Amino acid sequence: MTVRCAVLGLGRLGYHHAKNLATHQISGAELITVCDPMKGRAAEVAQEFGLPNCTRSPQEVFEDSEIDAVVIVTPTSTHANLIKQAAKAGKQIFVEKPLTQNLTEAQEIINTISEHNVMCQVGFMRRFDPAYAEAKKRIVAGDIGEPIYFKGITRDAGSPPEEFIKHSGRMFLDVSIHDYDIARYLMNSEIISVSAQGKVLRNGFMEKYNDVDQAISYIEFESGAAGDIEASRNSPYGHDIRTEVIGTEGSIFIGTLRNQNITLLNSKGSNYEIIPDFQTRFHDAYRLELVDFADCIRTGNRPKVTEFDGKINLEIAIAATEAFDSGTTVYLNNQNIAVKS
Ligand SMILES: NC(=O)c1ccc[n+]([C@@H]2O[C@H](COP(=O)([O-])OP(=O)(O)OC[C@H]3O[C@@H](n4cnc5c(N)ncnc54)[C@H](O)[C@@H]3O)[C@@H](O)[C@H]2O)c1
Structure with missing residues (x-):
């Protein structure tokens, strides 16, 4: 099984994760689409990597049955909402650190993930x-x-x-x-x-x-x-x-x-x-954490950082x-x- 991924957020680090996926650095995973609300950004990245799909709307990604997993690399203040929406849509989740910004949201995330039985890995690379x-x-x-x-x-x-x-x-x-x-x-x-x-x-x-x-x-x-x-x-x-x-x-x-x-x-x-x-110092780590994420999805193993x-x-x-x-x-x-x- 190849894990079909979407990257949400295409800034300093999201672009790097998208590039690793698009250039087949992540064994067992492929990049299906990219998402960023900033005008023109998703289209620009999709064109660079030859992706047929891109969107400015995270909702469209969550509704897409072709997507198995989302890689959330958006501003920290948006993580909680996006994780909860992704979990409700049954997507496997990789989210950049920090998980979110307050403990109430963190507990809501934990509850939603458990309720929808999906996996969540946090980017402590x-x-x-x-x-x-x-x-x-x-x-x-x-x-x-x-x-x-x-x-x-x-x-x-x-x-x-x-x-x-x-x-x-x-x-x-x-x-x-x-x-x-x-x-x-x-x-x-x-x-x-x-x-x-x-x-x-x-x-x-x-x-x-x-x-x-x-x-x-x-x-x-x-x-x-x-x-x-x-x-x-x-x-x-x-x-x-x-x-x-x-x-x-x-x-x-x-x-x-x-x-x-x-x-x-x-x-x-x-x-x-x-x-x-x-990006230079942790190039290997950013690649290896996504390899492990894809592997956990395929094998059902628990991620190393949850x-x-x-x-x-x-x-x-x-x-x-x-x-x-x-x-x-x-x-x-x-x-x-x-x-x-
Ligand atoms: N693990 C690490 O070493 C590391 C390094 C840098 C950043 N980060 C984390 O990654 C996250 C992003 O950081 P960055 O530096 O790449 O930020 P950035 O500001 O460079 O990029 C964020 C991107 O997300 C987009 N965005 C905003 N809201 C969105 C939404 N709802 N859906 C989709 N896209 C949205 C923005 O338009 C922007 O292009 C932060 O949580 C940060 O803490 C982790």
Whole structure:
């Protein structure tokens, strides 16, 4: 069975997912149609990939019996509605992170998905990145002993457009949420408390959305471990993702700044090219997460990152935002949720 997909939202990341599907990078899946309400956008992408169909209306996608699965890559504020409509129409769902922006909507999503018996995978793609996957294996094998400290750095080369920031749910929900997810995964423990600080350093327009372009979260885990997570939109040198897990017997570093495995030496000195953007850094991960999604649909297996992870990560991000707003430590009430290795 080939999974027949539609991509909803054709912006910075939706275009990338559509291209992976259209160019047969996702085994077992094919792109049937694309959807974006912005005038001309869906038609432009459909023409580029030689698709006979495109639409500006998500409703048309949900009503199309030719479509098995939807890949939702729209502004975060639209996720909840689109997921619920897709589930009611019986479509399998891949949705970009974050699942949505508040816990009431997250619970409604969980209920609707269960009621209509469809599958939902959330786009926490780091779990599919080969370096993170290898690190997870090494940690599980005991190569660094017991993980006791998580350190995450996520720096974007610059700010996304103001229109994106407006709908993004603020820094902890939009950016740090990737680190909260991968921290839970690598440390094999739930986050039980968070405190947070942040500031606008370069992008003054963010103040009107109560957002920041530089932030730090301090987290503690149920296991007794701790960690810190930096998030930044101020990295003019490139897209800088670094993670370290420190254990009782050693430490593991994940990620590299190098775009190519070369160093240039000349009369000016030495230098290497830095990864420019998230599409480049996580190219493999974006491909592999959709391969796994299609595979889960074909086999009936459960996705590795579900709506339940989406809700837990959302709880942490909301707690971090509250901690930042109030200047206090916020404690999470999720101790009963088992972390899956
Ligand atoms: N996993 C990651 O690393 C990662 C990276 C970037 C963005 N994202 C997530 O992906 C989502 C989209 O982000 P982006 O940067 O691509 O946004 P974007 O603003 O570049 O693009 C969004 C697109 O969705 C379209 N759109 C708006 N409402 C729609 C609707 N109801 N139906 C269909 N299309 C609609 C817009 O016209 C636009 O073309 C966000 O939730 C974001 O958090 C994830």
